[in-house]
Amino acid sequence: MSIGQAFLGLLESQPRHGYDLKRAYDERFGSDRPLAYGQVYSTLSRLLKHGLVTVDGVEPGEGPDRKRYAITPAGVADVEQWLQQPEKPEPYLQNTLYTKVVLALLTGRPAAELLDTQRAEHLRLMRELTRRKTGGDLADQLICDHALFHLEADLRWLELTAARLTELAGKVRG
Amino acid sequence: MMLSAVELTKSFGSTQALSGASMSIAAGEIVAVMGPSGSGKSTLLHCLAGIIRPDAGQVLYRDQELSAMSDGQRSALRRGEFGFVFQFGQLVPELTCLENVALPLRLDGHRRKDAQRRAAEWLDRLEITDVAGKRPGEVSGGQGQRVAVARALVTGARVVFADEPTGALDSLNGERVMRLFTDAARTSGAAVVLVTHEARVAAYADREIVVRDGKALDLARHA
Ligand SMILES: Nc1ncnc2c1ncn2[C@@H]1O[C@H](COP(=O)(O)OP(=O)(O)O)[C@@H](O)[C@H]1O
Ligand SMILES: [Mg+2]
Numbered sequence: 001m002s003i004g005q006a007f008l009g010l011l012e013s014q015p016r017h018g019y020d021l022k023r024a025y026d027e028r029f030g031s032d033r034p035l036a037y038g039q040v041y042s043t044l045s046r047l048l049k050h051g052l053v054t055v056d057g058v059e060p061g062e063g064p065d066r067k068r069y070a071i072t073p074a075g076v077a078d079v080e081q082w083l084q085q086p087e088k089p090e091p092y093l094q095n096t097l098y099t100k101v102v103l104a105l106l107t108g109r110p111a112a113e114l115l116d117t118q119r120a121e122h123l124r125l126m127r128e129l130t131r132r133k134t135g136g137d138l139a140d141q142l143i144c145d146h147a148l149f150h151l152e153a154d155l156r157w158l159e160l161t162a163a164r165l166t167e168l169a170g171k172v173r174g
Numbered sequence: 175m176m177l178s179a180v181e182l183t184k185s186f187g188s189t190q191a192l193s194g195a196s197m198s199i200a201a202g203e204i205v206a207v208m209g210p211s212g213s214g215k216s217t218l219l220h221c222l223a224g225i226i227r228p229d230a231g232q233v234l235y236r237d238q239e240l241s242a243m244s245d246g247q248r249s250a251l252r253r254g255e256f257g258f259v260f261q262f263g264q265l266v267p268e269l270t271c272l273e274n275v276a277l278p279l280r281l282d283g284h285r286r287k288d289a290q291r292r293a294a295e296w297l298d299r300l301e302i303t304d305v306a307g308k309r310p311g312e313v314s315g316g317q318g319q320r321v322a323v324a325r326a327l328v329t330g331a332r333v334v335f336a337d338e339p340t341g342a343l344d345s346l347n348g349e350r351v352m353r354l355f356t357d358a359a360r361t362s363g364a365a366v367v368l369v370t371h372e373a374r375v376a377a378y379a380d381r382e383i384v385v386r387d388g389k390a391l392d393l394a395r396h397a
Contacts, residue, residue, distance in 0.1 A: 126377035155373045
């Protein structure tokens with residue numbers, strides 16, 4: 001999962017200082033692994049270099065946290081593109097998918113569409129694996145089945161999340 | 175498109191089961207109809223098959239509107255062109271499996287010997303020749319569903335309507351039924367409307383339609 005894109009999504013909802021950004025990230029997505037400050041500032045300087053964020057205010061004083069960052073139109077376009085693009089279906093996607101859903105809600109984008117697009121992508125791969133399985137030997141069948149069960153679990157999660165979007169939107173925006 | 179539903183609505187009392195559902199299926203195509211329980215999947219299937227009449231909207235089969243047909247024409251269509259597979263085989267318990275598969279041909283006026291010969295070929299295709307002489311009560315759930323698939327296809331049906339055909343089976347038997355069912359349908363060129371809430375079952379189809387709150391969404395198309 002890309003920290004850069006998560007930062008951009010958080011900045012799109014409002015400009016923030018570095019420490020504020022780290023706190024927002026840790027609260028929403030960090031779970032058991034908070035970001036290191038070094039990671040925060042190296043990510044921000046990369047985003048600055050690519051013109052995806054800009055410094056929209058500097059407070060007097062010392063230390064790296066005097067700067068307040070805002071997203072640029074190129075940054076918004078980057079978030080937009082990332083959210084629209086389905087992830088390549090693979091195991092253990094939940095973290096990325098969850099982040100995408102939360103950021104879509106936070107930035108007022110259609111989260112239901114994002115889930116539907118991902119669902120279609122998952123089923124496309126499931127059909128492909130099923131074709132490979134029915135034409136293959138037992139080893140192929142078992143390997144394909146393993147992937148199919150994981151994809152099915154993802155799909156159930158996508159359905160459950162779609163059914164709870166309103167509730168989640170309330171939490172995220174509240 | 176061979177079979178289409180256009181803007182179907184259907185209510186049962188105060189429950190709106192369909193609220194503007196549209197979908198279509200081409201000849202020989204296998205389409206999964208997915209969606210949460212109570213979303214209107216079975217109602218959509220029943221309307222498409224002419225079993226129930228929608229309150230509004232049209233069902234077109236080969237450019238003919240189902241609701242404009244007489245009851246006689248509609249049931250002739252169901253017997254001649256459509257086949258059905260439900261969650262629990264719905265086989266006739268007093269008949270043997272072979273006789274169950276031969277039954278639609280007998281009802282169509284085929285001679286007993288001819289009907290049984292063709293039925294036996296279908297049991298063979300579905301890898302269940304050994305259940306021919308048994309009654310439905312004596313075979314496993316998976317074998318019973320394969321008998322139901324044979325019965326649906328034996329008349330040369332152009333569309334098979336299957337409502338949760340593996341819903342009562344474990345995964346291994348469900349997979350076997352789906353493999354044999356979709357192989358047999360593809361070989362005989364029948365289209366299949368496959369209602370299921372299971373993604374691994376839907377993955378045997380060519381594409382999927384999702385029903386949500388009585389509306390049908392073709393996700394692959396708008397993605
Ligand atoms: N014959 C009926 N009488 C009353 N309500 C019905 C009838 N058939 C379906 N319904 C209702 O219509 C809605 C859709 O049902 P159905 O098409 O069976 O959904 P699904 O097959 O997706 O589970 C549900 O709320 C269901 O309770
Ligand atoms: Mg149903």
